[in-house]
Amino acid sequence: MSIDVDLKEFSRGFKTKKNILAQSLALFSSKGFKATTVRDIANSVGVKQSALYNHFKNKDEILETLVEELMTSAIANIFISKDNVSDRLQGKSLLLSISTTFKLISFDIKNEALFKLLIQEIYNNERVREIYSEYFYQTNVKKLSSLLFEMMQNDIIKSNDPLILANEFFAPLFFYQMQISLFKQDKKSTSAMVSLFEKHVDFFWDNIKS
Amino acid sequence: MSIDVDLKEFSRGFKTKKNILAQSLALFSSKGFKATTVRDIANSVGVKQSALYNHFKNKDEILETLVEELMTSAIANIFISKDNVSDRLQGKSLLLSISTTFKLISFDIKNEALFKLLIQEIYNNERVREIYSEYFYQTNVKKLSSLLFEMMQNDIIKSNDPLILANEFFAPLFFYQMQISLFKQDKKSTSAMVSLFEKHVDFFWDNIKS
DNA sequence: GTCTATAAAGTGATAGAC
DNA sequence: GTCTATCACTTTATAGAC
Incomplete structure (x- = not known):
């Protein structure tokens, strides 16, 4: 039972991280990185802005992650x-x-x-x-x-x-x-x-x- | 005498306006518009930020002026x-x-x-x-x-x-x-x-x- | 026109309860 | 992991003295 919950939480968290990246890419590419606020991203994802900091150290780290995706x-x-x-x-x-x-x-x-x-x-x-x-x-x-x-x-x-x-x-x-x-x-x-x-x-x- | 002073003031003001545009272009083109603050511009020009507002309505108007220069x-x-x-x-x-x-x-x-x-x-x-x-x-x-x-x-x-x-x-x-x-x-x-x-x-x- | 001072809003980031 | 609350700081813009 507890394992089940943990997996759910893990899955949800994983989804959020992927979602943050997807929404950030959409926003950065249309408004620009600097013009996009962490609140913009959080609203697009459907969470509060503080939740983003459970997945990324800061706003820059989101960009860095996306930038590395350019390579692949x-x-x-x-x-x-x-x-x-x-x-x-x-x-x-x-x-x-x-x-x-x-x-x-x-x-x-x-x-x-x-x-x-x-x-x-x-x-x-x-x-x-x-x-x-x-x-x-x-x-x-x-x-x-x-x-x-x-x-x-x-x-x-x-x-x-x-x-x-x-x-x-x-x-x-x-x-x-x-x-x-x-x-x-x-x-x-x-x-x-x-x-x-x-x-x-x-x-x-x-x-x-x- | 008073005319002389007025001309000086006029000339100085005109130079400031040109200078604001020149420094803004340098900053916008290297840091980007959004990442450039009006303080950055004022510092480059050598005046206080509030002085900029005697020449332009706001930051956007500076960009707009520069953008129109693209045409010529x-x-x-x-x-x-x-x-x-x-x-x-x-x-x-x-x-x-x-x-x-x-x-x-x-x-x-x-x-x-x-x-x-x-x-x-x-x-x-x-x-x-x-x-x-x-x-x-x-x-x-x-x-x-x-x-x-x-x-x-x-x-x-x-x-x-x-x-x-x-x-x-x-x-x-x-x-x-x-x-x-x-x-x-x-x-x-x-x-x-x-x-x-x-x-x-x-x-x-x-x-x-x- | 430029300055000092300040308002008003926005922004990135953290603390602590759940 | 997410939430509420809040901090510290930055930023644009204005008011009023000189």
Whole structure:
């Protein structure tokens, strides 16, 4: 009997912690971290603000926890598709698969919120900048340039500086994703913007193919 | 005599107002609007916080004034070069001139601060989003696509959807500019990033030229 | 226009009962 | 773990003397 109650309490507490993180992410990504009060979070969760301090040391620790999630989110893992199909893809198909993974980020609520949090806090929060730079920009550009280099070796694409090509492929994907999140915020149609993901691959591929 | 004093007072007051805007921009762009207190601003200006209220109704009005400056800044006017040389430029030279204007934004302190303010407030401030969307993104992409369309008519470049080309030209410029501002923040070398502005034009031109 | 003083509200965080 | 109550501090903004 007492075990049963303990499990219930444990389960409830666990749920609250997860809920705090979910509501905080929603609030931070739409209002910004500084503009969100611990009372805002508590109200969204449905508890009193003091209850938050049973799960996190302070407001900053909530942000820190969310920021670390950036690393494991789709934003930082555009090369890891669910079924690892991309390993077998070649040339243009591979680029298209990357572009699509990127595009889908905007249509997953959590990933989109993490992206908006990233943009809003990138100038204020050193850790956000670190994760963006290391795990998002550099890792992906390096991975991309080695893939492009391979394609050059196999004469699939023309010889060129792979790092420049990687940047040229990456930059529009990032920009279009930001555009989509902005369009969504103002409830504008995103279809034209979404189609640019595929058109970018077409345009890019035409320029690099042998 | 009394006129002399009045002019002095007027001049001093005018300088204070300009100074408030300058210091606010510096603080907002580095700490964010919400994280900057009116005391922070007053301390930077060298007056007491209550003095600010002789020049602006409240803290929001300071931000609003700065936000309106976005419209007249280089960020929203990349097609208007000082000597209007760009009107006479054709083809690749024209694109290179736009790319260079873009690049120079990052190296002007005020324009860079306005750019950082834009990024940080774009999700929170509707007016910022409006100015970005209308005066920065749309205006420039439309202008670009009509220039590209002209080049197609004159058989300087291959036939293609000019709006897609405009987006493909614009997106990396924006992304590289953001990268440079981030690199600068962490005092990293920006030379590799800066060179991408020219390399982008090369890569882009190779893909569209007849 | 700037200053000192102060009001009025908001904010993060803690103590202790249940 | 959550609640009520409360503290200590910060923040925006105003009033009135100079």
